[in-house]
Amino acid sequence: MPDRAAEVVVITGANAGIGRAADAAAERAEQELGPIAIWVNNAMVALKRMRARDRGTILQVGSALAYRSIPLQSPYCGAKHAIKGFTQALHTEREHDRSKVHLVIVDMPGVNTPQFEWCKTTLHRHPRPTAACYRPEVAGRAIYWAAHSRRAEICLGYPTLGAVLAEKFMPHLLDRYRARTGIAGQQTDEAIPADRPDKLWKPVPRPFAAHASFDRGAWTVSPEFWAAKHRGWRWGAAALGVRLPGLSKRRKG
Template sequence: MPTIVISGASAGVGRATARRFAAPGARIALIARSGRRLEAAAQEVRRAGGQALVLPLDVADAAAVEDAAEKTEQAFGPIDIWINVAMVTVLARVIDTEPDEYRRVTEVTYLGTVHGTLAALRRMSARDRGVIVQVGSALAYRSIPLQSAYCAAKSAIVGFTDSLRSELIHDRSNVRITAVQLPGVNTPQFDWARNKMGYRQMPVPPIFQPEAIAEAIWRAAHKPRREYWLGFSSFKAIMSERIAPSIGDRYVARKAFESQLTDERLRDRPDNLYDTVDGDPGAHGRFDGQATERSPAIWASEHRDALVIAGGLGLVGLLVGMVLRRPQQTRDRPRRLP
């Protein structure tokens, strides 16, 4: 069984991912700021028959992430899979977002991914094996209003990952790096992210359950390719940015404000930008009634190679059938008299 490190493992997608990888013999190191929630996640891993190592830290601290990698290998042996999930965000207009808030989102969401990648790479490169999974977002490609700090951080991850991928190809390395670009997901972040809009936040529909995303991350780790675009909404967002970005600008200007806000007034509450929030909501947010467990588009993204093969075989079968039918049509055709 592999040794796996998951950052952001105490809640949301990271928590669901820890549960998905948990199995008899699995060795999973869990990174997040909240030691209490990490202990709860570790108990879930152990109940599934796996081993868990709890590593409470802030991924913005490069030295702490490096130390966590060292402790993981001391406890479990060589790291096989490293999954970067940790993130924070601020929901606000650009003009209302403070420089320190931009800095903090960048340090956790972008630099946290860089720190995790470097810690994994230093060890994997020496052994010439291993997989790094970057958990990104369709918003890395199609930015939306009110999410400038988050969109910028996720875009930076794409640029960083693309550079590293090219270097690995140049070096003919067997270390693989893959990215999973997410749609809207039903996680607790919408109740503890910093919010300056006065109304409660929600994911942009369609909304997916974290277990569907965790399944895709599991598949990406075991069958890495350049990127996975999860859900048709992610496909539309990314392709629209590539084909007609100006139209996309106008579309999100009209639609993306209201699609991120509910009608409920926001009450005073703590947020997790700098400190953890009490409680253990687990993997799910409050949108269970609107979220879906499965998506044909996610399935298609995960099984793209199989679909290409099936489509190719279908085309070959069609062509063969056409060829085999032609002699019969020739025999049946009335003969022309001289």
């Protein structure tokens, strides 16, 4: 693991169109600060640098929607499926090359970011997160921890874990559930103004921060993430649960 006091971290948007700009930013960062230790998104730009050194960490920000698509978000779901597939292929290539460059993907639930305030939409009512959402700090802590772990994948939040399991074991039931709740559940009762700006073609001139307007009711912690970080406790508890009945029988005997 790199020295955290000296590590260089580069975070880019998950956008294939910024490859050249990201490459130029990486070149400048390495000239001024030294080798990049952790790179978030746009893996190919990072890989050509890290592969030569045979070290470093590439983190991809994925989504629960890479496992289970939902209505009204087909382009986003398609993009997240692509990131998932790309990352899986890259994992196998690393294994073949015996590369020491670490690759990890964090599957996100709904997060209360300004995307709901500035996204391009054809809806008549204000977009909102589907199901339970999490505050951005929860996502940030998970990304930071994952970047310094040796895990291949982290599922953040119970909606993500639920999407993975439901798609695996009852996909048709999930289809009917999403058809019934997925469209109304992604909209508030607030009408969208006709002059609402969006950031599809240019930045929105408003002082946005990390949070959107759905902090009320948003999760500030993720018990599932805590369990993922402390796998040893889970295995220990499971082993104890198996052992206790045997000990009880032995004592009675």
